[in-house]
Amino acid sequence: MSRDYVLRLIDHVALMLAEILAKRKKGARAEARTEIEHQALQCTGLPLSLIRGAAPAMVADLLRNGGELRFIRGVLLAELLLQDAEICEESGDPTGAIAGYVHAWCLLHDAAISFGKEEREHFGAKQRHARARLLTLAGETGLDLAPMLPPEFFAPA
Numbered sequence: 001m002s003r004d005y006v007l008r009l010i011d012h013v014a015l016m017l018a019e020i021l022a023k024r025k026k027g028a029r030a031e032a033r034t035e036i037e038h039q040a041l042q043c044t045g046l047p048l049s050l051i052r053g054a055a056p057a058m059v060a061d062l063l064r065n066g067g068e069l070r071f072i073r074g075v076l077l078a079e080l081l082l083q084d085a086e087i088c089e090e091s092g093d094p095t096g097a098i099a100g101y102v103h104a105w106c107l108l109h110d111a112a113i114s115f116g117k118e119e120r121e122h123f124g125a126k127q128r129h130a131r132a133r134l135l136t137l138a139g140e141t142g143l144d145l146a147p148m149l150p151p152e153f154f155a156p157a
Helices: 003-025 029-044 048-053 056-064 067-090 094-114 117-141
Strands: none
Touching: 003 029, 003 067, 029 048, 029 067, 048 067, 048 094, 056 067, 056 094, 067 094, 067 117, 094 117
16 A cells, blocks of 8 residues: 555545534534544445444454455544544433444454554554443443453453
8 A cells, every 4th residue: 555545544534533523613513423424435435324233343344345445444434433422422322422432442443453553552542432431331321332342342451
């Protein structure tokens, strides 16, 4: 994969997240969610509605068909799902937030084998955030996370 392509992709992700965050800061959650939906479809070819309702293993299988771009697409999708989960929390939708955090954690877990040291630190923090929010939301809602997540999620940090 060319370095220029990866750098362009990083720029795109930074702009995409800045736009979504700006909409969230203005209180335009519906617009931010629309942008998240659009970006998920554009970047991964998968509609977010399909992803939200799918098992994490199914999403991983769908991304595997992307070959070399699998991990990049997974990280992009994880970033979008983290934003979506936070919007769900802000809107009082713990079920939607849990779905987003579950998928984000799993996508980052899958992509971690492709990370260098800096990426491990950066995305590891995002994965820990997703894990912490999941544990909190599960405690608040009484949801059993075991059927949704791999055993690695429950290993001591």
